Amino acid sequence: xxxxxxxxxxxxxxxxxGTFEAVRGxxxxxxKGEAFGFLGPNGAGKSSTMxxxxxxxxxxxxxxxxxxxxxxxDGPRIRARLGVVPQLDNLDTELTVRQNLQIYGRYFGMSRQxxxxxxxxxxxxxxxxxxxxHEVEPLSGGMKRRLTIARSxxxxxxxxxxxxxxxxxxxxxxxxLWDRLFRLKQDGVTLIITTHYMDEAEQLCxxxxxxxxxxxxxxxxxxxxxxxxxxxEVLELRFQPGAEKPDLERFAERVxxxxxxxxxxxxxxxxxxxxxxxxxxxxxxxxxxxxSLEDVFLRLTGRTLVD
Amino acid sequence: MHTFKxxxxxxxxxxxxxxxxWRSTAVSSFLTPVxxxxxxxxxxxxxxxxxxxxxxxxxxxxxxxALVVVTAIxxxxxxxxxxxxxxxxxQKSFIAMVxxxxxxxxxxxxxxxxxxxxxxxxxxxxxxxxxxLGAAAGPGILLSxxxxxxxxxxxxxxxxxxxxxxxxxxxxxxIFRFVLMPMTLFxxxxxxxxxxxxxxxxxxxxxPSWHGIELARGTTFGTIGLLxxxxxxxxxxxxxxxxxALGVKFFNRRLAV
Numbered sequence: 001x002x003x004x005x006x007x008x009x010x011x012x013x014x015x016x017x018g019t020f021e022a023v024r025g026x027x028x029x030x031x032k033g034e035a036f037g038f039l040g041p042n043g044a045g046k047s048s049t050m051x052x053x054x055x056x057x058x059x060x061x062x063x064x065x066x067x068x069x070x071x072x073x074d075g076p077r078i079r080a081r082l083g084v085v086p087q088l089d090n091l092d093t094e095l096t097v098r099q100n101l102q103i104y105g106r107y108f109g110m111s112r113q114x115x116x117x118x119x120x121x122x123x124x125x126x127x128x129x130x131x132x133x134h135e136v137e138p139l140s141g142g143m144k145r146r147l148t149i150a151r152s153x154x155x156x157x158x159x160x161x162x163x164x165x166x167x168x169x170x171x172x173x174x175x176x177l178w179d180r181l182f183r184l185k186q187d188g189v190t191l192i193i194t195t196h197y198m199d200e201a202e203q204l205c206x207x208x209x210x211x212x213x214x215x216x217x218x219x220x221x222x223x224x225x226x227x228x229x230x231x232x233e234v235l236e237l238r239f240q241p242g243a244e245k246p247d248l249e250r251f252a253e254r255v256x257x258x259x260x261x262x263x264x265x266x267x268x269x270x271x272x273x274x275x276x277x278x279x280x281x282x283x284x285x286x287x288x289x290x291x292s293l294e295d296v297f298l299r300l301t302g303r304t305l306v307d
Numbered sequence: 308m309h310t311f312k313x314x315x316x317x318x319x320x321x322x323x324x325x326x327x328x329w330r331s332t333a334v335s336s337f338l339t340p341v342x343x344x345x346x347x348x349x350x351x352x353x354x355x356x357x358x359x360x361x362x363x364x365x366x367x368x369x370x371x372x373a374l375v376v377v378t379a380i381x382x383x384x385x386x387x388x389x390x391x392x393x394x395x396x397x398q399k400s401f402i403a404m405v406x407x408x409x410x411x412x413x414x415x416x417x418x419x420x421x422x423x424x425x426x427x428x429x430x431x432x433x434x435x436x437x438x439x440l441g442a443a444a445g446p447g448i449l450l451s452x453x454x455x456x457x458x459x460x461x462x463x464x465x466x467x468x469x470x471x472x473x474x475x476x477x478x479x480x481x482i483f484r485f486v487l488m489p490m491t492l493f494x495x496x497x498x499x500x501x502x503x504x505x506x507x508x509x510x511x512x513x514x515p516s517w518h519g520i521e522l523a524r525g526t527t528f529g530t531i532g533l534l535x536x537x538x539x540x541x542x543x544x545x546x547x548x549x550x551x552a553l554g555v556k557f558f559n560r561r562l563a564v
Contacts, residue, residue, distance in 0.1 A: 056405055057564050076308055076408040084406040090399030099323055106316045107407035109308055
């Protein structure tokens, strides 16, 4: 009792493609039952890391244990207990929704009877029962995504890997998907999620690492990271494009200069705004908001997450 | 997972697809032999004098077993190009498969089982139609099914391996025009290879279709000896095995990255 079981343990993990170093020595532990995130921009090494954890891609160096086993030697045995939601849908679009689920169950060696039962259950979960016997091709992006997630659950995985699960979906479809993922978390499924959306990471992840350039820049819970790397509030001041931006360093703990706006990091945004106005600064627009992971990322890397 | 089981589950995916779409493939596997036999066997063949060189049999009967082989190879070519590349690049079904206990090698084996069974079924249909139309010289033509399938696999296996290395389908057109077409026309299906210039003949010996045609025609007319037959079979089996070995290598390279 009391011992935390790690489903994933990586030490100094690296992945090279030729001379390109996609992952440059990362240490990661994913605990049983948590939702763990890899947050970072495109090209940060998130997907390469996910492919190594999902035992599809071999590592170049370092150590990796998934479910206590070595992916290099026990790949198929580990994969039998994983669920994988790839970044790009790879459903069999010329088959029906139900057939996609049943066939996938067969890949795990399940009996036909079991596959039929599981498919019916997952159709319900993905809210696709009324489309069960339709071909996949004409479904909407959100429906295809839900089907892909349902498919990844066919073997009752202990660990579910989701690579950019909501990229390209409209807000409504995203929220529906998040709701399904919350349910899985409640059922005790361990989740690993990569995303470049900070709101997604904040919503879903208990703990996350910020990745940049193949390395881990920071690790913690969303609120820890915000507490450590940012202030409580942020005052955003927008100016006319091309206009000279005033020097406001003395009004805030930190100022970030973006092409179109200034970000003033402060404990009390309204108070800072009043002082800025007193000083005679007249921005086109001003906004006070709470700090987010976006600010953490900006602080750590000097760049914004989504351009 | 056991290799055979894994390959079988891959095969099942194709079978599920086939159960939904068999009608469209059935039309072509029925029409191809009918059109070929009518046009070349009955039509063109009516103008061809039988000679000692083709054993004194009617041109239609001479043609039938060889046509089973060349149409099987044509079918194999289509099955081994665009659909394979699609499962890497567009449909991405191979990528979905290797996220499960299925390995890249098992994906390839399942794909080859699928090509083999498709071509066997097409060849059976062809032979039945040949019998019905009176193009079969004797019961030996039934063995054409086996040899056509073997020759088709011998061409398909290296081609599937090649498809696994491509990023775009441009190379396929070259294969259709400069490999498949000449192989169909000049490897003994329509006229004896002895009519070709001497320097070309060794090149013909390299093609799976020539070996398949020699086997199919030789057993139909009972003119082939056991030893040459075994030699042809060994060559086709070696091409198949070599192609599969390459395929395993390329499937691993493509899918395990």
